[in-house]
Amino acid sequence: MLRRMFMIAVLVVIVVLPMLTSPVLAHHGNAAWSSNEITLKGAVVDYVWRNPHVLVVWSGKDDSGKVVQWTGQLLSPSSMMARAAMNKNTLKAGDEIIAIVRPAKSGAPNCTIDELKKADGTTLVKMGGTAE
Amino acid sequence: MRKSAIVSVVLLAALVAFGPVALAQEPGLKVPLETPGPGWRTCPHCENNAHVADDRKKANVDTRTFNPHDISGVWGNGGPQFDALVPLDFNTVPPLTPYGQKLLDANKSDSPQWNSKDPWNICDPLGWPRDFTFSYGMEFIQLPDRVLQFFERGHTWRTIWTDGRKLPPDPPIQRFYGYAVGRWEGDTFVVESNGFDDRTWVTRYELANPDPQDPLHKPGTGGAGNRFGFKYLGGFPHSDEMRVEERYKRLNYGLLQATLTVIDPKVYTAPWTTTATQALRPNAEIGEDFCVSSDSIDFTNRITIPTLSTK
Numbered sequence: 211m212l213r214r215m216f217m218i219a220v221l222v223v224i225v226v227l228p229m230l231t232s233p234v235l236a237h238h239g240n241a242a243w244s245s246n247e248i249t250l251k252g253a254v255v256d257y258v259w260r261n262p263h264v265l266v267v268w269s270g271k272d273d274s275g276k277v278v279q280w281t282g283q284l285l286s287p288s289s290m291m292a293r294a295a296m297n298k299n300t301l302k303a304g305d306e307i308i309a310i311v312r313p314a315k316s317g318a319p320n321c322t323i324d325e326l327k328k329a330d331g332t333t334l335v336k337m338g339g340t341a342e
Numbered sequence: 343m344r345k346s347a348i349v350s351v352v353l354l355a356a357l358v359a360f361g362p363v364a365l366a367q368e369p370g371l372k373v374p375l376e377t378p379g380p381g382w383r384t385c386p387h388c389e390n391n392a393h394v395a396d397d398r399k400k401a402n403v404d405t406r407t408f409n410p411h412d413i414s415g416v417w418g419n420g421g422p423q424f425d426a427l428v429p430l431d432f433n434t435v436p437p438l439t440p441y442g443q444k445l446l447d448a449n450k451s452d453s454p455q456w457n458s459k460d461p462w463n464i465c466d467p468l469g470w471p472r473d474f475t476f477s478y479g480m481e482f483i484q485l486p487d488r489v490l491q492f493f494e495r496g497h498t499w500r501t502i503w504t505d506g507r508k509l510p511p512d513p514p515i516q517r518f519y520g521y522a523v524g525r526w527e528g529d530t531f532v533v534e535s536n537g538f539d540d541r542t543w544v545t546r547y548e549l550a551n552p553d554p555q556d557p558l559h560k561p562g563t564g565g566a567g568n569r570f571g572f573k574y575l576g577g578f579p580h581s582d583e584m585r586v587e588e589r590y591k592r593l594n595y596g597l598l599q600a601t602l603t604v605i606d607p608k609v610y611t612a613p614w615t616t617t618a619t620q621a622l623r624p625n626a627e628i629g630e631d632f633c634v635s636s637d638s639i640d641f642t643n644r645i646t647i648p649t650l651s652t653k
Binding site: 241242258260261262263265281283286288289291292293294295297314316318319320 | 369373374376384385387388389390393454478629631632634637638640641644645648649
């Protein structure tokens with residue numbers, strides 16, 4: 211019985227998960243993200259320079275000293291090129307960054323990035339304002 | 343406990359959207375233009391509006407002489423934002439037939455936060471005319487017996503035959519981009535098409551919730567919605583009997599006027615016509631913008647699912 215229920219769960223995941231893809235770059239609602247910004251610091255773990263959104267993954271310590279890995283989204287690669295001169299070499303694993311983000315309301319360590327800076331405070335990209 | 347796990351997984355199907363972000367201000371010419379390399383041009387989506395304007399100015403698009411029977415080139419108004427090459431006007435959409443309303447209702451999203459029924463979500467082809475209402479740029483290439491129309495979004499094209507053939511009266515296979523024939527009427531290139539697969543949308547239909555206090559609020563249609571989600575999300579349908587007529591007229595060297603008419607009496611009680619102009623993009627080359635299932639699945643796993651919110 212338990213094995214059957216587990217198989218059903220796996221089947222649902224296999225069938226449902228691909229259907230949850232959303233490659234559309236704009237016209238998603240903003241309801242998933244908090245309205246309030248927070249500032250996070252850490253070292254880049256992964257830099258995904260691909261559609262549908264550029265992703266930056268970094269690890270940093272929260273206020274309690276616990277290491278948390280965050281995943282933040284930007285726009286598509288071509289949009290980031292056009293607006294902020296980002297490219298596939300802008301970030302690499304180990305780079306220290308400061309990220310001003312709006313985190314997910316769900317509490318997951320996901321966010322949408324409003325501003326990204328190097329450790330020395332140099333701005334890499336500043337977002338926000340009129341939506342696409 | 344296991345039952346709860348299954349229910350939780352199923353509930354994942356009720357998605358939370360993720361908000362796009364956009365820049366506070368136009369970045370301008372200070373942002374260097376990225377190209378693949380020397381001799382290569384940028385893609386229509388890859389240059390910002392300041393560079394677009396600068397390129398057009400350098401090419402003297404407003405004053406250069408032109409051949410009105412030459413519609414070749416890369417066309418598209420926007421820089422990095424989505425460019426509705428012809429924005430079908432929600433304010434002028436004709437009343438739907440009862441059958442059309444049924445199709446529209448079926449396309450309505452399950453969630454106010456993302457367009458859950460959008461076939462593009464699973465990388466189904468945008469089809470025609472939707473690729474003209476939701477693209478980054480297109481290119482016309484004229485050959486002796488056909489005109490090829492390339493679209494960056496979806497990295498696809500359609501063939502418009504100009505060898506005198508007529509539209510097939512009853513095509514054996516429906517196509518996402520239909521069957522198209524073209525001819526010149528004076529200085530206007532007229533395209534007629536039929537034989538459409540009815541799984542595509544004419545265009546998506548999105549209305550943001552009224553929230554004038556939200557800086558991301560856009561009145562009217564579309565945009566990113568706002569923190570309260572969308573008021574309406576869905577897509578305008580069409581039947582497999584839809585016909586589309588386009589009329590292209592080069593107004594000057596740098597501007598192409600396009601009039602698109604959707605004729606589908608099964609769904610719309612009257613023809614739905616919209617006219618728009620596209621700007622020539624003298625320094626752009628159509629790039630590659632596939633909808634990649636594996637990229638989408640990866641994004642879903644990294645962002646969408648963890649970001650699901652019940653708040």
